[in-house]
Amino acid sequence: MHIPPWLLYSILTLIAWGVVGLLQKLSTNYISAESSLIWLVVGFLVLEPFFYRGPAIFHYSTINLSYALISGLLNAVGAWALFASLKSGGKASIVAPLTALYPVVVIALVPVLLHESVPPLQWAGVGCALIAVILLSA
Amino acid sequence: MSEILQQQPTGPLLQVRSARWFWYAIICVVCWGGWALLSKLGSREIPPDTMQFLFTIGTLPVGLALLIARKGRLEKSGRGIAYGILNGVLSGVGGLALFAAYHTNGNTTLITATSALYPMITVVLAVLILREGFRPIQALGLVFAAIAIIIFSL
Numbered sequence: 001m002h003i004p005p006w007l008l009y010s011i012l013t014l015i016a017w018g019v020v021g022l023l024q025k026l027s028t029n030y031i032s033a034e035s036s037l038i039w040l041v042v043g044f045l046v047l048e049p050f051f052y053r054g055p056a057i058f059h060y061s062t063i064n065l066s067y068a069l070i071s072g073l074l075n076a077v078g079a080w081a082l083f084a085s086l087k088s089g090g091k092a093s094i095v096a097p098l099t100a101l102y103p104v105v106v107i108a109l110v111p112v113l114l115h116e117s118v119p120p121l122q123w124a125g126v127g128c129a130l131i132a133v134i135l136l137s138a
Numbered sequence: 139m140s141e142i143l144q145q146q147p148t149g150p151l152l153q154v155r156s157a158r159w160f161w162y163a164i165i166c167v168v169c170w171g172g173w174a175l176l177s178k179l180g181s182r183e184i185p186p187d188t189m190q191f192l193f194t195i196g197t198l199p200v201g202l203a204l205l206i207a208r209k210g211r212l213e214k215s216g217r218g219i220a221y222g223i224l225n226g227v228l229s230g231v232g233g234l235a236l237f238a239a240y241h242t243n244g245n246t247t248l249i250t251a252t253s254a255l256y257p258m259i260t261v262v263l264a265v266l267i268l269r270e271g272f273r274p275i276q277a278l279g280l281v282f283a284a285i286a287i288i289i290f291s292l
């Protein structure tokens with residue numbers, strides 16, 4: 001079995017965020033969801049000195065720099081909207097699986113924006129992954 | 139009859155409340171979908187560490203807006219704060235790995251679908267550490283997740 005680099009990195013993400021899910025449960029036992037999001041951003045900031053590469057940053061194209069910045073903004077707004085949904089009366093058992101379906105947006109737009117295609121067998125894997133996410137979050 | 143009449147006004151109100159939470163959830167889905175797509179687009183040129191650096195700057199306005207909305211008042215629970223910060227550090231490490239995955243030019247759909255399987259780890263850890271109940275539906279979810287990862291590795 002050949003494990004491609006993208007899969008290894010994706011699994012590393014999956015493990016790290018899986019632990020984050022547990023820590024999120026633990027943190028909201030002591031503080032509110034909004035405070036948890038604020039301290040999460042502080043946690044991001046702790047890593048900043050390790051990732052700063054000096055003025056070399058400005059050598060990248062403006063459009064890609066914008067994509068990176070807006071991706072952070074959208075991620076945080078999405079997290080806020082999730083909390084807002086729960087606070088507005090949404091049941092966690094419905095809201096969690098619903099919001100876990102964000103890859104559907106990516107799957108719908110990738111062929112148009114990136115002109116990438118997915119082999120038929122891999123589509124079966126994508127289907128299994130989406131079913132898994134719904135069942136695990138339910 | 140009087141009971142039915144009394145209940146009638148609450149129906150539409152409940153519907154409005156339901157609609158609000160539903161639309162917040164849709165905003166979340168759209169934002170996270172956009173976040174994943176823009177992460178891929180930026181990662182075509184920018185290396186993972188710089189992507190994570192810039193991503194964090196992008197999250198600051200929301201963190202500050204929440205802080206202002208709360209008038210700077212945050213709960214003083216040491217444990218809560220520690221878990222919250224650790225959340226951010228691990229989220230950052232996971233984000234770095236995701237940007238690295240996108241940077242390899244791997245298939246965006248497959249990377250996004252794989253990384254979105256993170257609840258499988260949370261479910262297992264919640265059972266092992268928090269002693270939460272393990273429901274059959276979650277076991278089925280783990281089976282589907284395992285099949286997905288095996289197919290992706292073929």
